[in-house]
Each structure stands twice: as structure tokens, then as C-alpha cells.
Amino acid sequence: GFRNMLHLRGTPPMPLVQKFIMGALLTCIMMVFYCFSAKQAQMNVQMVSHGTPCIQSEKQNDFNISQRTKGQERSCVAKVNLMFMKTHKTASSTLLNILLRFGQKHRLKIALPNGRNDFMYPSPFLCSHVKDYRPGKCFNLICNHMRFNGPEVDKLLPGDAVYFTILKNPADLFESSFHYYHRLVPFTWQIPGDNKLAEFLRDPRLYFTPAGYNSFYLRNLLFFDFGYDNNMEPEDPKVIKAIQNMDKRFQLVLMAEYFEESLILLKDILCWEMEDLLFFKLNVRKDSSVSQLSRELKIKALEWNGADWMLYQYFNATFWRKVEAYGHKRMQKDVRELRRRNAEMETVCIEGREAVEPKRIRDTNMMPWQPLGERSIMGYNMRNDIPPQYKESCRNMLTPEIQYLSDLGVNLWVTRLWGWFKDRFVWLF
Numbered sequence: 001g002f003r004n005m006l007h008l009r010g011t012p013p014m015p016l017v018q019k020f021i022m023g024a025l026l027t028c029i030m031m032v033f034y035c036f037s038a039k040q041a042q043m044n045v046q047m048v049s050h051g052t053p054c055i056q057s058e059k060q061n062d063f064n065i066s067q068r069t070k071g072q073e074r075s076c077v078a079k080v081n082l083m084f085m086k087t088h089k090t091a092s093s094t095l096l097n098i099l100l101r102f103g104q105k106h107r108l109k110i111a112l113p114n115g116r117n118d119f120m121y122p123s124p125f126l127c128s129h130v131k132d133y134r135p136g137k138c139f140n141l142i143c144n145h146m147r148f149n150g151p152e153v154d155k156l157l158p159g160d161a162v163y164f165t166i167l168k169n170p171a172d173l174f175e176s177s178f179h180y181y182h183r184l185v186p187f188t189w190q191i192p193g194d195n196k197l198a199e200f201l202r203d204p205r206l207y208f209t210p211a212g213y214n215s216f217y218l219r220n221l222l223f224f225d226f227g228y229d230n231n232m233e234p235e236d237p238k239v240i241k242a243i244q245n246m247d248k249r250f251q252l253v254l255m256a257e258y259f260e261e262s263l264i265l266l267k268d269i270l271c272w273e274m275e276d277l278l279f280f281k282l283n284v285r286k287d288s289s290v291s292q293l294s295r296e297l298k299i300k301a302l303e304w305n306g307a308d309w310m311l312y313q314y315f316n317a318t319f320w321r322k323v324e325a326y327g328h329k330r331m332q333k334d335v336r337e338l339r340r341r342n343a344e345m346e347t348v349c350i351e352g353r354e355a356v357e358p359k360r361i362r363d364t365n366m367m368p369w370q371p372l373g374e375r376s377i378m379g380y381n382m383r384n385d386i387p388p389q390y391k392e393s394c395r396n397m398l399t400p401e402i403q404y405l406s407d408l409g410v411n412l413w414v415t416r417l418w419g420w421f422k423d424r425f426v427w428l429f
């Protein structure tokens with residue numbers, strides 16, 4: 001049943017009365033959301049934590065990997081205690097898939113959400129959001145969407161956990177977030193014209209209400225995801241302070257624009273194997289819906305997201321210093337190798353070797369979640385003739401986030417309910 005719910009149907013013809021009743025119902029639901037929004041705005045940035053840190057009972061999940069580096073054998077122990085801060089609209093779904101597969105392969109204890117596919121985002125993360133959490137219990141891996149709350153996350157993982165995250169250029173991130181979420185942000189409903197994004201950026205303060213429901217999606221979303229106030233101006237000394245705190249906490253900050261290079265750096269600090277990095281791009285928008293921002297709009301978007309822009313520039317610099325230290329030649333060679341192996345897997349797993357539009361995806365298990373009022377997120381058809389030894393890898397690599405979590409035993413009733421409404425009442429928006 002659930003799988004069918006994810007499947008997008010065309011708008012069914014409905015009698016007028018029924019339409020009216022459904023419209024009224026949805027309005028009520030939106031009003032309930034509104035009531036929550038005031039509370040949520042006041043809840044900004046309360047990073048508090050009480051209670052017990054986790055205590056690792058026995059030596060868990062250590063496994064040795066022999067890596068070949070320039071002809072010599074190098075042995076190291078793969079890191080399995082991992083915190084991935086999944087930011088929004090940054091290719092993080094592809095990374096999530098990599099991590100879930102790694103977790104499954106090594107039977108790691110994954111801290112999963114409960115009832116939905118995130119940890120009660122946009123509320124700050126609490127351990128109690130984790131499925132089967134008990135005080136003192138340790139997990140190896142946490143990687144679903146959350147609003148970061150350091151002290152709480154620390155309690156969940158052993159002391160040697162590696163924290164990492166991924167960023168994207170804030171102008172592109174803003175464009176992507178606007179496309180994906182604007183229908184969920186009520187103040188955008190009054191923006192006139194066909195190109196709402198351009199109109200918004202012409203004079204953001206005319207429309208933007210900081211305390212408005214879901215408004216964080218449209219300003220400094222990265223700052224918000226990391227648990228900070230997203231309405232700080234870039235000149236605010238708290239901005240640089242926040243960035244420095246993040247630099248202390250996250251050992252590695254990846255760049256969506258250099259995804260393969262990022263993975264190679266990750267492999268290096270985690271002592272993983274190339275095989276662990278193989279991926280297909282998930283949750284990609286179809287070209288026709290990816291608008292290229294003009295130079296002028298890009299500048300405006302960066303101004304509007306000034307705090308995120310500072311954050312991005314700071315970690316862009318640390319990223320390239322790490323590439324430098326790794327060695328550019330060595331990096332090029334490894335990226336080529338990763339691309340070659342990804343291409344190999346594409347040939348083995350994917351029909352036609354590329355992503356297709358939602359209407360061309362045959363198996364609903366392979367249908368990615370679609371934004372409200374759009375069917376723009378592409379997915380894949382799996383080949384019918386995959387050799388048996390590749391079947392499971394192919395399936396896991398291609399399975400979208402919601403279905404993957406469901407397979408891992410997460411009960412997704414909230415997400416499911418919202419999906420049901422979303423797909424049936426798109427005509428209201």
C-alpha cells in the first residue's frame with residue numbers, strides 16, 4: 001500500500017462539492033501548521049543537552065582494511081563511528097545512500113528517525129527523536145536530516161566519531177531550495193508574476209517575514225540547518241564565531257560542486273575502500289526545471305544569503321587546502337578511477353544508463369519523493385538482466401531515500417500521510 005502512495009497519479013477528476021470539502025480540509029491543516037510556526041520561531045537556537053553520554057560496551061565493529069598506496073601495502077582500520085550532518089539541497093541524498101549501504105554492509109548500528117524520514121526537522125535534534133534510543137546506548141552512524149544540536153548528537157556516538165558534512169554554493173542552493181519548497185512557505189503565495197524567484201530577489205525584504213512559517217528555507221538555510229540563527233547579517237560577529245565553531249567540530253566539510261574529490265578525501269580520512277564510494281546521482285532535477293540564475297540574480301542571492309556565503313567561502317578554502325595536501329595528481333588519478341567504476345556500475349545496473357523523468361519510472365519502489373506541485377525529480381529503471389552477484393548492490397544503489405529507510409525498518413507514517421495529501425491535492429497550490 002505505502003509504495004503505491006508514493007506513486008504520483010494524475011489529478012483525478014472530482015466533483016465540485018468534494019473538491020470544496022477537500023479544499024476546506026487542507027486549509028484547516030495549513031492553519032494548524034501556522035499555529036506551530038510561531039512557536040518554532042521562538043525555539044531558535046537552544047543548544048541544550050542533559051543526561052548520559054553513550055558508553056561503548058565492547059569493541060564494536062572494528063575491521064581492518066589493506067589499502068594499496070603507490071605500490072606499498074598500507075594497513076589501517078576503517079572508521080565506523082560517523083556523524084554526517086545532512087544539509088538540504090546539497091547532493092546529500094547521494095551521500096546518504098552511500099552511508100546507509102556502508103552501514104548495512106558492516107552491520108553498523110544506525111541511529112534512524114521514527115515516524116518520518118528526518119529527526120523532527122526543523123526542531124533542534126534531541127536523542128529522543130532516535131528510534132529505539134535508551135540513555136547510554138551507543139550508535140555508530142547518524143545521517144538523516146536534522147537541525148544540528150551538537151551536545152545532543154555527542155551523547156549518541158562514541159568519542160572517536162568522525163563528524164562531516166557537505167555544502168553547496170549558496171546562490172545555487174537558494175535557487176534549488178526556492179524551487180523545491182516555495183509552495184510550503186506561505187509568504188511566497190503573494191509574490192506576483194511567473195518568475196517568483198526573480199521577483200523575490202528584486203526586493204526580498206518586501207516579502208520575507210523572519211517569523212513566517214517555514215521561512216528558513218529561503219534565507220541562509222545552511223546556517224539554519226547547523227542550528228544557528230539564519231537571520232543574522234554577515235557583519236554580525238556571531239557569524240564568524242559560528243563558522244569557527246563548525247570548523248572545530250567537523251573534521252571534513254565536503255563540496256557538492258566537487259563531489260568526487262570530496263568522496264576521495266572522505267575515503268582517505270575514514271580509511272575506506274574505493275568500492276565504498278560507488279554511487280549514482282540521486283534526487284536530480286530534470287534539466288528543464290533547473291533554471292540557470294543570471295549573473296545579476298546570483299549576486300543578489302549571495303547578498304541575501306550573506307551568512308551562508310561567508311560559511312561557504314571559508315570551507316571552500318579549507319577544502320582546497322586538503323586537496324593540496326592530498327596531492328593534485330593523486331587526486332586526479334583517484335577521481336578518474338572512481339568515475340570509471342561508477343560508469344561500469346551504470347552499465348551493469350541502469351536501463352539506458354541514465355536517469356529518466358518520473359513518468360518514465362516503471363517500478364514505484366524506484367520513484368523518488370517529489371516536491372509539492374511538481375514532478376521534476378528524476379529516477380532510474382533497473383535493468384532486468386543484472387548478473388546475480390550485482391543484483392543487491394544495484395538495488396541498494398538505486399533505491400530512493402524514503403524506500404531505503406522503510407526497508408531498514410523505519411515506520412514512516414507522518415511522511416506517508418503528508419505524501420498522500422501532497423499527491424492528491426496538488427491542484428490546490
Ligand SMILES: *[C@@H]1O[C@H](CO)[C@@H](O)[C@H](O)[C@H]1NC(C)=O
Pocket residue numbers: 062063064075077
Ligand atoms: C587490525 O590491525 C591491527 C594492527 O595490524 C591489529 O592490532 C588489530 O587487532 C586488527 N583488528 C582486527 C579487528 O582485525
Ligand SMILES: *[C@@H]1O[C@H](CO)[C@@H](O)[C@H](O)[C@H]1NC(C)=O
Pocket residue numbers: 313316317320
Ligand atoms: C574556492 O577555492 C578555490 C581555490 O582556492 C578558488 O579558486 C575558488 O574561486 C573558490 N571559490 C569560491 C566560490 O570562493
